Amino acid sequence: DAGVTQSPTHLIKTRGQQVTLRCSPKSGHDTVSWYQQALGQGPQFIFQYYEEEERQRGNFPDRFSGHQFPNYSSELNVNALLLGDSALYLCASSYGWVGPSYEQYFGPGTRLTVT
Amino acid sequence: GENVEQHPSTLSVQEGDSAVIKCTYSDSASNYFPWYKQELGKRPQLIIDIRSNVGEKKDQRIAVTLNKTAKHFSLHITETQPEDSAVYFCAAVVATGTASKLTFGTGTRLQVTL
Numbered sequence: 001d002a003g004v005t006q007s008p009t010h011l012i013k014t015r016g017q018q019v020t021l022r023c024s025p026k027s028g029h030d031t032v033s034w035y036q037q038a039l040g041q042g043p044q045f046i047f048q049y050y051e052e053e054e055r056q057r058g059n060f061p062d063r064f065s066g067h068q069f070p071n072y073s074s075e076l077n078v079n080a081l082l083l084g085d086s087a088l089y090l091c092a093s094s095y096g097w098v099g100p101s102y103e104q105y106f107g108p109g110t111r112l113t114v115t
Numbered sequence: 116g117e118n119v120e121q122h123p124s125t126l127s128v129q130e131g132d133s134a135v136i137k138c139t140y141s142d143s144a145s146n147y148f149p150w151y152k153q154e155l156g157k158r159p160q161l162i163i164d165i166r167s168n169v170g171e172k173k174d175q176r177i178a179v180t181l182n183k184t185a186k187h188f189s190l191h192i193t194e195t196q197p198e199d200s201a202v203y204f205c206a207a208v209v210a211t212g213t214a215s216k217l218t219f220g221t222g223t224r225l226q227v228t229l
Contacts, residue, residue, distance in 0.1 A: 004158075033216070042204050042219035043159065056216050090158065094215060102147040102166070102210050104217060106158040 002027055004093050004107035012113045013081050021076040021110045025093030031055075032074035033104060034066060037088040049074050050096040078112075086114045117142040119207050121220025128195050129228055136223045138205035139187040147208040148181060148188045149217070154201045162203075163190070195227045 005024045013019050025032050031050045035043035045058035049068035068074045072093075078085055088111050092104040118141040128134050140148075146167040151159035165172045165179045165188065172179050176195075181188040192199055205220040 031215075035217070040222075042222050043217070045216045045218065048216060058216070092217070102208060102215060103149070103161055103164065104215070105161065106151075108158045 004029075004091060004105055006089075006091050006107040006110050008110060009108070010111045010113075012115060014115055015081055015083060017081050018077065018079045019081060019112060021078075021089050021091075021112070022073065023076070023091030023093075023107055024073045025091075026105050029093035029095060029105075030072050031094045031096040032068060032072065033092045033094070034074070034076045035090040035092065035106075036060075037090055037109070039087070043090055046076070081114045083114050086112060088112075117145060117207055117209065117216075117218040119205060119218050119220040121205050121223060123223060124221065125224045125226070127226045127228060130195060130197060132195055134190075134192045134195055134199070134225055134227075136190045136203055136205070136225075137187060138189070138207075138220050139185075140207040140218075141186065142207065142209060143183075143186065144209045144211075145207040147210045147215070148179070149206050149208070150179060150190050151204045151206065151219075152201045153204065153222075159204060192225075195225075197227050197229065200225060200227045 033048040034046040037043040047057045052068045063079045065077045088109045090109045091107040094104040121138045149164035152162045153159045178191045202222045206217045
C-alpha cells in the first residue's frame, strides 16, 4: 500500500521563476492538502482539493495555485517566486468526507530553495 | 480563524522520565486534535489523535487528554526513550463535510538524554 509521494525531492529556483510541485495521495484517499513549512516552524495550510475543486484556502497570495486530477493526484504551482517562498512544501492526503476518518497523512515533502 | 499555542518550545528529559506538551486552541468549533512527530529532515508522522467527544486516549506510552471547556489538550509520553527525540506538533481541526484544515502549533523540540 503506497503512502503519500511527492516530487521532486529538492528544487532550486531563481527569484521570479515559476515552480510546479507534484503529489500522489495514499491509496484510497481522495483529498489532498498542501502546507508550507518554513525552517523551525509548524506547517502552514495553503489549500485543499477534493473532487478536483479547491475547497479551502489559507492566507496565501494568488501566486499560489493548484490543481487536482481525476486520479486524485495534485499539483502546487507558485508563480513569481520570492526568497521568502523557500521552504519545505508538504502534501497531505485524507478521505474527502471527514465523517469516517479525519486523519491526514503527509508525504516526504519538496524542499524548495529560491536564490 | 483558529489559533493554536503550544508550550514549551523545547523540553529536555532524561531517559525513562515522562514528558508533557500542552496546547491551547481558540475556535470552539474545533473537533479533532492530532499530534505529529517530525524527525529532522523527515515528514510529520501522525502519532495519536483525539476527537472532541472523547476526554482521553492512550496508545502504549503515549496519551492525549482534551479539556473542551478550557480549550486545551496535552500529549503525555511516559518512559521516554532516545528515539522519542524529535519535534512534536499539535494541531486543531474544524472538520465538517469535506473541509478539514489543520492549524498547527509552533512545535516542541523534545530531547531525551541518556
